[in-house]
Amino acid sequence: MAPVNRQAPKIALIGATGTVGRLLAAALTTRAVAWRALVRDPPRARGLLGTAGELAAADLARPETLPGALEGVERLYLATDVQPDTVALQRAAIRAAREAGVRHVVKLSNLGADPRSDFLNARWHGESERELEASGLAWTFLRPHYFMDNLLVYAPALKAGGELFGPAPATRISPIDARDIAAVGAAALCEPGHEGCAYDLTGPAGVSFGEIAAGVSTALGRPVRVVALPPAEMRRRLVAAGRPDWYAGTLALLYGMYEAGGWDAVSDAVARVRGRPPIAFPQFLADHARAFREA
Numbered sequence: 261m262a263p264v265n266r267q268a269p270k271i272a273l274i275g276a277t278g279t280v281g282r283l284l285a286a287a288l289t290t291r292a293v294a295w296r297a298l299v300r301d302p303p304r305a306r307g308l309l310g311t312a313g314e315l316a317a318a319d320l321a322r323p324e325t326l327p328g329a330l331e332g333v334e335r336l337y338l339a340t341d342v343q344p345d346t347v348a349l350q351r352a353a354i355r356a357a358r359e360a361g362v363r364h365v366v367k368l369s370n371l372g373a374d375p376r377s378d379f380l381n382a383r384w385h386g387e388s389e390r391e392l393e394a395s396g397l398a399w400t401f402l403r404p405h406y407f408m409d410n411l412l413v414y415a416p417a418l419k420a421g422g423e424l425f426g427p428a429p430a431t432r433i434s435p436i437d438a439r440d441i442a443a444v445g446a447a448a449l450c451e452p453g454h455e456g457c458a459y460d461l462t463g464p465a466g467v468s469f470g471e472i473a474a475g476v477s478t479a480l481g482r483p484v485r486v487v488a489l490p491p492a493e494m495r496r497r498l499v500a501a502g503r504p505d506w507y508a509g510t511l512a513l514l515y516g517m518y519e520a521g522g523w524d525a526v527s528d529a530v531a532r533v534r535g536r537p538p539i540a541f542p543q544f545l546a547d548h549a550r551a552f553r554e555a
Contacts, residue, residue, distance in 0.1 A: 270332050271295045271449050272362075274320070274353055275339030277308045279409050280368055280402075283442035284337060284449075285309055293450055298329045320349040326356035333360060335449050338392075339368035342381050344506060350388040354395050364398040364455060366448045368441070371405045371460055379517065380510040389458075400448040401458040405523070406435040408463070408544045411476055415555035419480045425494065427515040429470030429486040432524035434462040437539035440530045447533050459529040464538045466524030472541070479545045479552035491516050 271288060275281040276297035288295045289312040298318040299305035305315055316329035320340065330336070336357050340349050350367075357365055367389065372379070375386035385403075392399045411418075418424060441461055448454035469486045477484040489497065491512040498508035517523065530538040545552070 271335045271337070272316075272330060272333040273297045273337045274318075275337065275368065276313075277305050278339055278341075279407065279438050280404075280441045280445065281337070281339055282308060283439055284445050285313055287442050287446040288449070289313065291446060291450055296329070296333065298326070320352050321345075323352045323356060326353070327360055330356055330360035330362060333357075333362050335364045335366070336362050337366050337368070337445060337449060342370075342384065346384040347387045347391070351391050354388075354392050354397070358395050358397055362397065364400070364449075365392055365395075366400045366402065366445055366454075367392055368445070369401045369403045369458075371403045371462075373401070373403055379513055380506060381514075398455040400454045400456075402441055402445055402448070402461060403458060404436050404438075404441045404461040405463070406433050407438055407441075408435045408539075408541060409438045411472070412548060412551055412555075415476075415480065415552055418476060418484050419482060419555045422482060422484050423487045424469070424473045424476065424484055425487050425489060425497075426469050427519040428488045429473070430468055431515075431518050432466040432468045432521075433518055434464075434466050434524050434526050435472075435541065436461050436463045436530075437544050440534070440538045444530060444533045454533075459533065460527040461529055462525070462527045462538070464526060464540050466526065467541050475541060475545050476552070479549060480555060481553065 271293060273281055273285060273295055276285050285295060296314040296316055297305060298316050300319050302315045302317055318325040318329035338353055340346055369389060370381045370385040372382045373385040373389055374382055375390055377383040377386060389401055444459055444461060473484045473486045495508040495512040499505055
C-alpha cells in the first residue's frame, strides 16, 4: 500500500462505521488519501476500522462537538442511520460543515429520495437533500437501491428458519453491492467533476426475490423460500418482533412499492463513474461465500 499523502485534501467521514462507511474508509486508504472519522465511540470505531485514519469524538446530537472535529476538513461524507431524527441530525452536520469551511459534502441518500414521498426513508432523505442544496455547499448525492449486503445481516435468521419475508417471489429489483456505493463515494470525494451530481446506484441487472432466495439457498447450503405477506400482516409481525411501528410501516410500504413494479430499472452511474460494470448478484454471493457458510 502506498504511503498516505499528507498533502491531500482532508476528508472527514460521518457514518464511517456503517456498511458503506467502512468500505469507503478502506477505499480511501487504498488510494493513500488521509481521512478522519467522526464517531461517538472511538474505541469501538477503532475496532471496526482498523489502524488507518484519524478518529475524532463527535456526536451529531451534540452540535458543540462538531467544530473541532471538522477543523481543516474540505470534503465530508455524510451518512446516518435512518431514524425519525434523521433530518435534524443531518441538518446539524450540514450547518457545522458550512461553518467549519467544508467545501463539498457527499451524502448517502436513498433511491427515489423525495420530500413528498409516502415512503419515510425517501422522504427524510429528500428533505435532507434539500437542506444540503440550500446550504451553499457543493454536494453529491449517492442514491442506492436495496443493498445486497442486507442478506449478510439476515443470513443467520435465514439459515435457522429458511424463510425470506418480502414481496411475491416474481417481484424484481436491481440491488447493489455496497462496494460499488463506496467506490462511487470515494471517486466523488477524491476526484473533480462530481459536484452537483445525484447518482442513482443499482446493480447491473434486475433480480427477482425468488432468484435471490435461490442464490442464498445455495450459499447457505439449505433451502430458503420467499414468504410473501400482505403489508398489514408484515407490519404486525415486525411490531410483534419488537420493531418500532414507524419502521414496520415503512418496510411494509416498501415491499408493496416493489410489488407494484418498476424497481428493476438499471442505472449506468457506477459504470460512468468507475469505468466498470457494477458487481452482479452471483458475484456478490461468490465473494461472500465464506460469510454465508459461517452464518
